Amino acid sequence: MEKNPTGLKEFFRKRLVSLKRKPHMIPLVILGLAFVYYSFNLTQVSNTTALINGPHMGLTEFATMLFSVLSLVCFMNAFPHRKKVNIPMLVLMILMVGLLIYCDIYYGSRITVAITRAENQIDPTGKNIFISHTITMLNVHKIILIVGLAMVALLPVYTPMLKKINTNVNIEGNNNMSAIDISGEDN
Secondary structure, three states: OOOOOOOHHHHHHHHHHHHHHOOOHHHHHHHHHHHHHHHHOHHHHHHHHHHHOOOOHHHHHHHHHHHHHHHHHHHHHHOOOOOOOOHHHHHHHHHHHHHHHHHHHHHHHHHHHHHHOOOOOOOOOHHHHHHHHHHHHHHHHHHHHHHHHHHHHOHHHHHHHHHOOOOOOOOOOOOOHHHOOOOOOOO
């Protein structure tokens, strides 16, 4: 008899089985990644806000953190376990991710105004290199959010595809079920 598969192959098989049961975890992980990425770069964003001090930059930074957490909570409530999708929570989550993208665009425009203005222009190089890192981080954050929204929108498309993947474990001896005597007669 063949043993049950173990190791790395079994690890990936189990992950695939869990994705087949809960395909909404893919966009949740992507949106969680966006939150973690922004959080890890929060020091650069705060330094940029302190240096430029443009209108509503601090509020935008705060709103990004707040809506990131709230959008994750709404997403988890939008897909309850073994129930239908909660449409109002899903709409709220989509609106919050849209606000996150708007906050990134607004914050980036405030940075652009500060480094391109005619008087008292801020140089984003040298000791202010964190400004150019913040611009790059905002662009990457927007891309991750857009990919997350796309994965939410495409959920009805790739869910049936995931369910078609064969994750059964073939064990020798299970294939010949007709050879088993179930009559109960002793010879």
